[in-house]
Amino acid sequence: MQISAELFPILDYFKLNPQETLFKLKQSGFSGIELYGDPIFPANELKNMIQNSGLKISGYQVPWRLMQNGGLQNVIQYQQELGNQHIIIAALGGPWESGHKVNENTIDTWERHVKRIDEMNQTLRKINLDLTYHTHDYDFGEKVEGLKTSYEILVQEVSSTVNFEIDTGNCLEGGLIPQKEIRRMHDRVPFIHCKPLSKSKGYEIDFDDNQDENNWAEIVEAAKISGTKYLVIEPEATELGDSMDLMIEGFNCLKKYL
Template sequence: MAKVGLQLYTVREELEQDFEGTLRKVVELGYKGVEFHTFFGRSAKDVKALLDELKLEVVGTHVPYTRLLDHLDEEIAYHKELGNKYLIVPYLTDEQRQWDELFSNLNRIGEKVKEQGLILAYHNHDFEMTEKINDRPVFDAIYDEVPADLLQVEMDTCWVYYGGYDPVEYIGRYRGRLPIIHLKDMARDEQQKAVTVELGQGEVQLQAITDAAIQAGVDWIVVEQDFSSNPPIESIETSFKWLQHYAAEGGNIHV
């Protein structure tokens, strides 16, 4: 049964102001796990103690690509102490999109991460769908060039959709290599650019995506809202209520 987590980037300002209080609120709302993007200078020991107290699982951590390149040993040590097994590449700047170099680096980083008993994963945006290598989306090229035992998929289903592809088809394509999905919804502004909204408030076919993810055996369905026009705590509560409704209608998720 898939569990529901939150990417804490969604509540980044609240977390920076009140780290402990924000995590307590996330637990109160019903989330079973959290995915980090930063620890605001806290030690792994202190963060783990708080998570243990709250009975909150670590889904994974978004680790900047430059940290994985230049400070990998330090990151591995921190996350082993924290009890987190997924180190996730969160985003590539324009300058970092040198694809042959990226493939080589991901293979090398993945080997070292695997040797230490951890797992490297990659989180997409829309550019991996719209940019092509030999007429194939970069998304697919990455996973062609780096084997599954060195790189797992953290699929942001909203960005797959916004990039012009069917998230349900992509979930099926990467079944068995897909421990985590990001579930988010979006509307469009006057320029047709994506605007992230609470689950159920936009145009993404969330039920079909969630059904497909569960059928594919994902461990975690992670809520993320890049930007929120409402107070972020209110937004994550609204999104969690959508998942509660989904579960009440027979969806096989743990809420």
């Protein structure tokens, strides 16, 4: 099991000086980078920068909209040129209204998403790519039409070959225990987003602070048992200082438990 850096918290650094950002992560001990969002660079250019840094791509969070209405083939071409095997659905629903509007958050809507996820998964598996769903707090904590959460719907209904990226902070915020969900999902959690959370301070909390609700020792142990490939560092604090420093702090915290 290795430690990867989620690009989103340091996206501003990356856009300003991508190669320097990647070198900094490698020098700090990271072995992987999880990419995020709309492509910023041509695939070959980005691939060369990552290879030059010595990092590996642990996965790519792709916006749902890019994979719809015929866009999946463009995503496939980009990811294959990039050399990435692991495609992660960045989000569905939520405040971003990814895939559907807030007033469309129904069981029927999620059933349609299940069907589309399975269709994409079948297409990807035929060419040796895999599909993962990244979880958010509402997935765990909000019951759709008062019946069941989107997380429950997806776990129960999508193909068993679709993976889940458990986000520890989001899981806690949604009222569940991340290490329990990691064990429950067993071999379907290749990536875990590691995010500190405090009941009183929310995401404005340092890794391993005594108010951090994450039990990192238990989370890492559950990840080992479940065959997780990467712990992905993703702090969401915006008021605690430099975002790169927070990433490195997260690496140093999790490294102690490996």
